[in-house]
Amino acid sequence: MARLIAFRIAQAIPVMFVVAVLTFLLMHLLPGDPATIIAGDMADQAAIAQVRHDLGLDRPVAMQLWLWVANLAQGDFGTSLMLNQPVAEAVLERLPVTGSLAVVAFLITIPTGIVLGVIAAVWRDTWADTAVMLLALIGVSVPNFWIAILSVILFSVTLGWFPSSGYVPLQDDFGRWLASLIQPAVVLALFQIGYLARMTRSAMLDVLDQDYIRTARAKGVSITITVAKHAFRNTLMQVVTVSGYILSLLIGGSVVIEQIFAMPGIGRLLVQAIMARDYPVVQGTMLMLGFAFVFINILIDLIYAYVDPRVRYD
Amino acid sequence: MTDRLASPAEPQPVLSPGATRRRILMRRLWRHRSFRIGGGIVLAIALLALAAPLLTSTEPTQMNLRARFAPPSAEYLFGADNFGRDIFTRVLYGARISLWIGCASALLAAAGGAMVGMVSAWFRPLDGVIMRIMDALLAFPAILLAIGINAALGPQVTSVIIALAFAYIPRMARIVRAAALVVRELDYVDAARVSGAGGARIIFRHILPNCMAPLLVSVTFVFAYAILAEAALSFLGIGPPPPDPSWGNIIAEGRDYSVQAWWIMLFPGLAISFSALGINLLGDGLRDVLDPRLKVEA
Amino acid sequence: MLDVANLTVDFRVDTGWIRSVDDVSFSLDAGATLGIVGESGSGKSVTALSLLRLHNDRATRLSGRVSFDGQDLLALPERRMRELRGRDIAMIFQDPMHSLNPVLTIGEQIGETLRIHQGLDRKAAQVAAANLLDMVRIPDATRRVTDYPHQLSGGMRQRVMIAMAIACRPRLLIADEPTTALDVTVQAQILELLRDLREEIGMSVILISHDLGLVAEFAERVIVMYAGELVEDAPARTIFEAPAHPYSEGLLRAIPSADVDTHRLYAIPGRIPDPGNRPPGCNFEPRCSLAQATCAASPPPLDPIAPEHRIRCPIRSAAKEVAE
Ligand SMILES: Nc1ncnc2c1ncn2[C@@H]1O[C@H](COP(=O)(O)OP(=O)(O)OP(=O)(O)O)[C@@H](O)[C@H]1O
Ligand code: SF4
Numbered sequence: 020m021a022r023l024i025a026f027r028i029a030q031a032i033p034v035m036f037v038v039a040v041l042t043f044l045l046m047h048l049l050p051g052d053p054a055t056i057i058a059g060d061m062a063d064q065a066a067i068a069q070v071r072h073d074l075g076l077d078r079p080v081a082m083q084l085w086l087w088v089a090n091l092a093q094g095d096f097g098t099s100l101m102l103n104q105p106v107a108e109a110v111l112e113r114l115p116v117t118g119s120l121a122v123v124a125f126l127i128t129i130p131t132g133i134v135l136g137v138i139a140a141v142w143r144d145t146w147a148d149t150a151v152m153l154l155a156l157i158g159v160s161v162p163n164f165w166i167a168i169l170s171v172i173l174f175s176v177t178l179g180w181f182p183s184s185g186y187v188p189l190q191d192d193f194g195r196w197l198a199s200l201i202q203p204a205v206v207l208a209l210f211q212i213g214y215l216a217r218m219t220r221s222a223m224l225d226v227l228d229q230d231y232i233r234t235a236r237a238k239g240v241s242i243t244i245t246v247a248k249h250a251f252r253n254t255l256m257q258v259v260t261v262s263g264y265i266l267s268l269l270i271g272g273s274v275v276i277e278q279i280f281a282m283p284g285i286g287r288l289l290v291q292a293i294m295a296r297d298y299p300v301v302q303g304t305m306l307m308l309g310f311a312f313v314f315i316n317i318l319i320d321l322i323y324a325y326v327d328p329r330v331r332y333d
Numbered sequence: 334m335t336d337r338l339a340s341p342a343e344p345q346p347v348l349s350p351g352a353t354r355r356r357i358l359m360r361r362l363w364r365h366r367s368f369r370i371g372g373g374i375v376l377a378i379a380l381l382a383l384a385a386p387l388l389t390s391t392e393p394t395q396m397n398l399r400a401r402f403a404p405p406s407a408e409y410l411f412g413a414d415n416f417g418r419d420i421f422t423r424v425l426y427g428a429r430i431s432l433w434i435g436c437a438s439a440l441l442a443a444a445g446g447a448m449v450g451m452v453s454a455w456f457r458p459l460d461g462v463i464m465r466i467m468d469a470l471l472a473f474p475a476i477l478l479a480i481g482i483n484a485a486l487g488p489q490v491t492s493v494i495i496a497l498a499f500a501y502i503p504r505m506a507r508i509v510r511a512a513a514l515v516v517r518e519l520d521y522v523d524a525a526r527v528s529g530a531g532g533a534r535i536i537f538r539h540i541l542p543n544c545m546a547p548l549l550v551s552v553t554f555v556f557a558y559a560i561l562a563e564a565a566l567s568f569l570g571i572g573p574p575p576p577d578p579s580w581g582n583i584i585a586e587g588r589d590y591s592v593q594a595w596w597i598m599l600f601p602g603l604a605i606s607f608s609a610l611g612i613n614l615l616g617d618g619l620r621d622v623l624d625p626r627l628k629v630e631a
Numbered sequence: 632m633l634d635v636a637n638l639t640v641d642f643r644v645d646t647g648w649i650r651s652v653d654d655v656s657f658s659l660d661a662g663a664t665l666g667i668v669g670e671s672g673s674g675k676s677v678t679a680l681s682l683l684r685l686h687n688d689r690a691t692r693l694s695g696r697v698s699f700d701g702q703d704l705l706a707l708p709e710r711r712m713r714e715l716r717g718r719d720i721a722m723i724f725q726d727p728m729h730s731l732n733p734v735l736t737i738g739e740q741i742g743e744t745l746r747i748h749q750g751l752d753r754k755a756a757q758v759a760a761a762n763l764l765d766m767v768r769i770p771d772a773t774r775r776v777t778d779y780p781h782q783l784s785g786g787m788r789q790r791v792m793i794a795m796a797i798a799c800r801p802r803l804l805i806a807d808e809p810t811t812a813l814d815v816t817v818q819a820q821i822l823e824l825l826r827d828l829r830e831e832i833g834m835s836v837i838l839i840s841h842d843l844g845l846v847a848e849f850a851e852r853v854i855v856m857y858a859g860e861l862v863e864d865a866p867a868r869t870i871f872e873a874p875a876h877p878y879s880e881g882l883l884r885a886i887p888s889a890d891v892d893t894h895r896l897y898a899i900p901g902r903i904p905d906p907g908n909r910p911p912g913c914n915f916e917p918r919c920s921l922a923q924a925t926c927a928a929s930p931p932p933l934d935p936i937a938p939e940h941r942i943r944c945p946i947r948s949a950a951k952e953v954a955e
């Protein structure tokens with residue numbers, strides 16, 4: 020296990036390096052001169068040159084890349100132009116918001132998606148299956164921010180059940196924290212639930228077709244126990260591998276959801292930075308999110324290795 | 334399972350020359366219910382978009398201050414917005430921009446992905462580097478990648494297309510690479526190479542036809558995603574710029590009035606949902622018939 | 632004890648229903664051994680699975696009678712059937728690599744049978760599982776119970792399958808090609824184990840194989856299946872020494888023998904017809920060297936040609952009558 024952890028981390032380093040280089044290139048190879056944009060329409064040549072110098076854009080690209088990576092290695096993700104604050108600090112400050120949203124949505128998605136997927140597989144080709152598959156189809160066809168707005172109109176404005184915006188930190192008040200999260204998290208989860216249900220269904224159908232399921236039935240194990248004990252565990256292992264992807268999608272989706280519910284999270288920061296042309300923040304946020312995704316993938320791989328005896332004992 | 338998500342099963346030589354085979358496939362597609370329903374929806378929406386000038390008498394950007402916030406009525410079928418523009422007209426014309434963005438970015442992603450995948454499969458020394466880059470890009474959810482790229486490119490229709498295409502290239506590249514790797518090893522490709530066929534010939538005669546099926550299935554799904562993503566980008570303020578309507582920017586503009594004038598955002602949202610639904614159904618049908626072993630969309 | 636009468640199995644496929652097993656009848660006494668042989672696709676597994684009703688309910692239609700101790704298994708409610716599976720009738724399968732659940736220890740999987748049917752608790756089941764592993768001659772059994780299937784070789788896994796099957800000392804064991812996936816030396820050991828256990832427990836065994844030699848050596852009575860039909864039913868000796876049906880003869884000639892110096896192994900020419908695409912007359916007609924015009928006209932009946940000996944070939948039945 021320790022070897023596996025070391026191996027996975029070693030494997031992730033080149034990917035993280037590539038992520039760093041790509042985020043750097045994103046801001047440098049694309050058309051347009053950030054300095055001109057940042058300095059604003061009114062700026063004269065001297066001001067633009069000043070901005071360019073401040074950002075280090077007057078140095079050769081290779082040099083800039085080297086500085087970027089070297090700074091990263093020391094934990095320096097750049098400094099925000101609009102906030103006058105290190106990017107890493109700005110992102111970490113907002114992490115609890117995005118983290119809470121994504122984790123609560125994840126905790127809603129996983130059990131619901133799995134249960135629905137199992138139901139669809141076990142009662143294959145019945146109305147229950149059709150309903151679940153329809154939900155999955157809607158999940159990949161309806162824009163989530165649109166549903167979010169409709170949901171606010173219905174549940175916050177009309178019925179007044181949930182706050183329509185804002186975020187209450189967990190340490191302030193657990194109840195209000197949850198209340199501020201529940202609506203955005205459910206909306207966010209809704210779309211991944213369909214995806215997960217579909218994945219679970221196909222994994223479960225695959226497993227139900229395996230020889231060892233027939234073996235269990237030949238022993239006299241009831242259908243319920245066959246599904247719950249023999250098929251479910253094997254299905255779950257396949258679901259573990261998509262759960263990292265789902266968490267990443269939830270984090271990606273929170274960029275939009277935070278905007279609607281006015282939650283001061285990383286996504287909101289990113290959008291504000293784009294509007295304010297705060298390139299270091301855009302770059303730094305993308306990079307930190309990228310690292311987070313790589314990290315999530317490693318974590319999922321390790322969990323998988325832990326739950327699968329075939330890997331655990333090798 | 335990660336594998337299954339990422340790399341599709343080996344492709345079948347589906348679009349191989351042979352008219353009978355094609356006819357059989359067409360018949361099976363036609364018999365597939367979701368393909369028929371999806372195809373019908375997509376066709377209907379495409380026709381509505383094309384026939385927009387015939388279906389409405391005003392222009393999508395035509396303001397009429399007396400009609401501000403007019404609710405849906407016989408005159409304003411879907412109501413009017415804060416400038417008194419007719420939402421029905423805007424939704425009809427918006428279809429053109431939204432469908433164009435979706436379609437163009439899906440095709441561009443496929444072309445880009447095909448190139449990257451082919452190069453990766455054919456020039457083995459580059460494979461490692463290219464695939465690491467694709468891994469790094471794949472770590473990001475596509476929407477986030479599109480946001481990042483579009484942040485740099487600025488809000489224009491073409492930059493939205495480029496951003497979305499880039500966001501989906503890695504998936505496409507993986508599909509084509511997997512297919513190309515399989516085909517590479519086949520005897521007849523070997524034979525073609527031995528007999529001196531050039532790279533381009535091998536690519537166009539042998540490899541491309543073999544990844545057509547999974548590629549086509551992915552293009553369909555990416556088409557649907559791209560329509561949704563365009564809307565999300567618009568909503569964030571980095572989509573196609575107003576005043577020309579796209580479904581996304583109609584919703585974005587209507588957002589501030591969502592309580593008083595719900596119709597502004599309701600109808601374009603329905604339009605997005607219906608088209609994405611239709612395209613997804615179409616994709617389900619294509620996948621079932623062309624590439625039954627492909628388990629996961631895009 | 633077991634009496635199968637007119638067993639017919641249909642599967643639903645895209646194009647409708649196909650008949651996989653057609654009007655098969657045979658019987659088996661307590662403590663006796665029966666072999667079922669036939670090429671791949673002849674319907675052996677489908678027949679065996681039907682006895683325990685292990686097919687997917689919704690895509691399968693079973694008809695006929697399978698009476699076990701006088702009760703018709705095909706008419707039994709699923710609940711009662713479940714009690715019977717693994718307790719009175721057990722089954723082992725062809726592919727030991729995939730027949731064990733990869734995420735459960737072998738102790739857990741063997742113990743499960745006992746926990747279901749004999750109400751043992753987890754601890755007792757684990758102890759019993761170790762004993763069973765010992766019985767199937769797996770060395771170091773007490774330590775092995777906590778192993779996972781992937782830690783065992785193919786032969787070992789088949790032993791685990793056997794341990795699982797005999798846990799409740801069933802009265803009938805159905806072994807569907809238990810050795811096909813194993814190499815030759817392991818095959819012999821597994822067969823010997825089955826033979827010993829049969830004696831020890833006193834159970835009946837149905838052994839399924841495409842290898843006529845192996846079956847004839849193991850079983851007292853053999854039925855030969857072809858394209859879903861029973862084509863010959865006779866004592867093992869007869870089948871091995873004087874098979875009457877042309878198909879059985881072909882199977883016999885296909886056995887590699889040590890004493891005859893044949894360099895080329897004989898194979899019956901042609902292929903078994905698909906269930907949806909069988910000839911109108913005798914199923915074997917396209918491949919049969921004795922075929923005559925009448926063979927293709929109508930399906931031949933299954934006729935007795937001697938006590939304890941039935942064949943589905945009028946040409947041979949007639950020849951036999953003439954000879955007598
Ligand atoms: N679930 C099913 N649905 C449709 N057809 C089936 C099904 N199971 C078996 N068949 C068909 O029934 C026929 C008999 O299959 P069966 O598995 O019994 O052959 P077998 O004699 O056991 O061969 P083998 O030596 O390969 O195990 C085959 O043609 C097979 O394709
Ligand atoms: S009935 Fe005719 S074709 Fe069939 S086995 Fe006998 S001789 Fe051959």
Ligand SMILES: [Mg+2]
Pocket residue numbers: 675676677725807808
């Ligand atoms: Mg079989």
